[in-house]
Amino acid sequence: MSYINAGYSIALTVLSAYAGQLWWRRRRLERLAARVDPDANR
Amino acid sequence: MWRDALLVAGKDLRIEMRSRVVLNQVAPFAIVVLALFAFALGPDRAPMVQGAAGLFWVAVLFAAVLATQRSFALEANDGTRDGLRLSGLDPAGIFLGKAAAVAVQLIVLEVLLTGGVVLLYGAHVRSYGSVVAACAAGTAGLAAVGTLYGALAAGVRVRETLLPFLLLPVVAPVLLAGTRAWQAALGTGPGGDTADPWLSLLLVFAAVYLALGVVIFGSLQESG
Amino acid sequence: MTRPVASSKRSTRLVRIIGVVAVVSLAATVWLGLWVTPPDKTQGQLVRLVYIHPPIAWVALYLAFGTAALGSVLWLWPRTRSRFWDRLAASAMEVGVVFTALTLVTGAIWGRPTWGVWWAWDARLTSTALLLVLQLGYLALRRVPGDADARARRCAVGAVIAGVDVPIVHFSVDWWKTLHQGATVLNPDLTPTIHGIMAWTLLLGFVALTLVFVWMLMVRYRIQVLSEVLEGAELEMALHERWAEGAPPDGHGATDAGPVAVVDEETPAQVGSRARGEQPAELVP
Numbered sequence: 097m098s099y100i101n102a103g104y105s106i107a108l109t110v111l112s113a114y115a116g117q118l119w120w121r122r123r124r125l126e127r128l129a130a131r132v133d134p135d136a137n138r
Numbered sequence: 139m140w141r142d143a144l145l146v147a148g149k150d151l152r153i154e155m156r157s158r159v160v161l162n163q164v165a166p167f168a169i170v171v172l173a174l175f176a177f178a179l180g181p182d183r184a185p186m187v188q189g190a191a192g193l194f195w196v197a198v199l200f201a202a203v204l205a206t207q208r209s210f211a212l213e214a215n216d217g218t219r220d221g222l223r224l225s226g227l228d229p230a231g232i233f234l235g236k237a238a239a240v241a242v243q244l245i246v247l248e249v250l251l252t253g254g255v256v257l258l259y260g261a262h263v264r265s266y267g268s269v270v271a272a273c274a275a276g277t278a279g280l281a282a283v284g285t286l287y288g289a290l291a292a293g294v295r296v297r298e299t300l301l302p303f304l305l306l307p308v309v310a311p312v313l314l315a316g317t318r319a320w321q322a323a324l325g326t327g328p329g330g331d332t333a334d335p336w337l338s339l340l341l342v343f344a345a346v347y348l349a350l351g352v353v354i355f356g357s358l359q360e361s362g
Numbered sequence: 363m364t365r366p367v368a369s370s371k372r373s374t375r376l377v378r379i380i381g382v383v384a385v386v387s388l389a390a391t392v393w394l395g396l397w398v399t400p401p402d403k404t405q406g407q408l409v410r411l412v413y414i415h416p417p418i419a420w421v422a423l424y425l426a427f428g429t430a431a432l433g434s435v436l437w438l439w440p441r442t443r444s445r446f447w448d449r450l451a452a453s454a455m456e457v458g459v460v461f462t463a464l465t466l467v468t469g470a471i472w473g474r475p476t477w478g479v480w481w482a483w484d485a486r487l488t489s490t491a492l493l494l495v496l497q498l499g500y501l502a503l504r505r506v507p508g509d510a511d512a513r514a515r516r517c518a519v520g521a522v523i524a525g526v527d528v529p530i531v532h533f534s535v536d537w538w539k540t541l542h543q544g545a546t547v548l549n550p551d552l553t554p555t556i557h558g559i560m561a562w563t564l565l566l567g568f569v570a571l572t573l574v575f576v577w578m579l580m581v582r583y584r585i586q587v588l589s590e591v592l593e594g595a596e597l598e599m600a601l602h603e604r605w606a607e608g609a610p611p612d613g614h615g616a617t618d619a620g621p622v623a624v625v626d627e628e629t630p631a632q633v634g635s636r637a638r639g640e641q642p643a644e645l646v647p
Contacts, residue, residue, distance in 0.1 A: 100410045103471040104392060107414050107464055111388075111574060114460045118581045125588035286523055290516050294506050303502060304520065307495040308527045311534040318538070339534055350526060354519055357438055 139231040139352075146227065146235025151242060153212055160243045164204045168247055171197045172254045183260050190261040191320035191327070194251055195313050199280070201247050202309070203302045205240050206284035210292045233285060233355035237348070241281035248273050265323045268333040272319035275340035276312045282347035283308055289358045315339040377580045384573035391570045394563040408475060413563050415468040417571040419486075422465045423493065423528075425575055426458025430500070431525035434518035448514040449590070451521060453582035455500050457575060462494045485536045492531050496524040510590060 154160055175193045179185045186193075252269065255261045263269055287305050294300065319336040321327030395413035402409035433451030436442040469487050470480050481487065503520045506513065 304499045311530050314534045
């Protein structure tokens with residue numbers, strides 16, 4: 097049974113971690129973009 | 139297209155005959171690889187004979203990487219590459235020509251390696267037909283994919299490390315099928331296995347990638 | 363030539379909605395899979411992995427790689443060529459790598475108690491492993507510096523080469539296992555019979571992971587757009603600065619004043635170095 101828990105945990109952890117990384121990358125790039133092109137309407 | 143292919147193949151092969159890079163460097167390298175395998179597996183003959191088919195093909199794959207890199211190093215200067223592009227030669231022809239040249243060089247290497255495997259490992263070829271067919275089809279496939287990736291990576295600075303990483307996984311089926319076909323020919327495979335399904339796989343592989351190359355090579359040449 | 367960077371309010375809201383639904387459905391799948399559904403007769407508790415492993419595999423192989431391959435083909439075909447397809451392919455491939463790796467891990471976890479080993483060279487695991495390497499190769503190709511169009515072209519062709527290989531790999535590895543006469547006891551079929559609430563949970567699993575993929579794809583696509591625009595803007599600003607300084611008499615000798623464009627926050631390393639790298643090339647006549 098511990099295998100199942102391990103499996104689920106790993107899957108969820110990896111997905112959340114990657115999702116978080118994506119979200120953070122997007123946020124950082126949005127901020128940079130706003131600086132370079134501040135007239136872009138949000 | 140065919141005439142352009144012959145032109146390009148002839149040019150590449152002539153350069154090779156003059157510079158003898160493949161003969162003097164890649165061939166010895168392949169033999170060294172065989173020797174390395176022997177050191178790794180030996181000194182008993184048994185594991186070597188068992189593994190001979192697979193080891194042969196691994197050596198061929200490594201040689202294919204080198205031959206492909208060499209094929210595109212021939213046009214390493216931007217000038218020559220542009221020249222080839224602007225020459226008006228049919229890109230499909232260029233593809234086939236370069237692939238053919240690589241294939242010829244690989245065949246020569248394979249003859250050498252076959253001799254090496256028979257001599258060094260004591261492998262016993264029972265059916266030369268399968269061996270020849272497997273090598274022919276396998277080489278065609280290797281040359282096709284190699285030329286495609288070679289063109290893709292041409293002019294890229296990290297080409298030397300990138301090319302093997304791109305090429306080898308894609309040609310894994312050739313390794314797999316070639317090994318199996320050879321095992322059937324050497325009699326070292328699992329019993330009851332014939333070479334035929336593997337030979338057809340090699341043929342399909344070669345056909346698919348030759349066709350793909352003919353279709354797609356043109357788009358790789360656009361504005362370098 | 364800075365292209366507009368704004369994303370419409372509607373698309374941001376769509377992404378957010380998809381994200382929320384994805385999380386909810388995934389949570390529901392986990393809940394159902396781990397607690398509500400009954401264990402299987404033959405596989406016992408292990409069957410619970412069927413609610414996430416096959417969906418992850420489906421996303422990795424068909425959805426992600428398929429999208430990337432399709433995008434690449436559409437980009438290569440002159441009539442449908444558009445930056446959209448190239449960006450879509452790149453985004454799908456990157457997200458795909460995560461899913462493929464996850465497929466291997468969950469597959470191994472399922473295999474361990476079933477077969478007793480962490481890794482068995484069975485047809486599916488082996489093909490998936492090869493797929494992972496192919497996808498990593500694509501990503502490596504993506505990192506090669508160069509102008510956007512050349513890079514797009516290289517990657518698109520690379521994706522097609524790899525894509526054509528996938529079915530061939532499947533067949534060859536499959537034959538490799540099945541035609542092998544001395545085959546070990548390996549591979550009790552990993553797909554159990556599913557019915558009732560198990561079937562619904564499985565379906566939910568597919569839906570949930572598909573939504574997760576879609577959300578990730580959309581966010582990654584946005585990231586792709588932004589980073590491309592930024593590297594263009596950075597290059598522009600760097601060029602402006604050079605011109606403003608006045609070209610030094612010995613052209614090439616000048617060391618890179620470097621793009622001072624976007625200051626404190628670190629720009630993606632490759633973007634910066636690409637701008638620096640490209641600089642001399644642009645200015646040398």
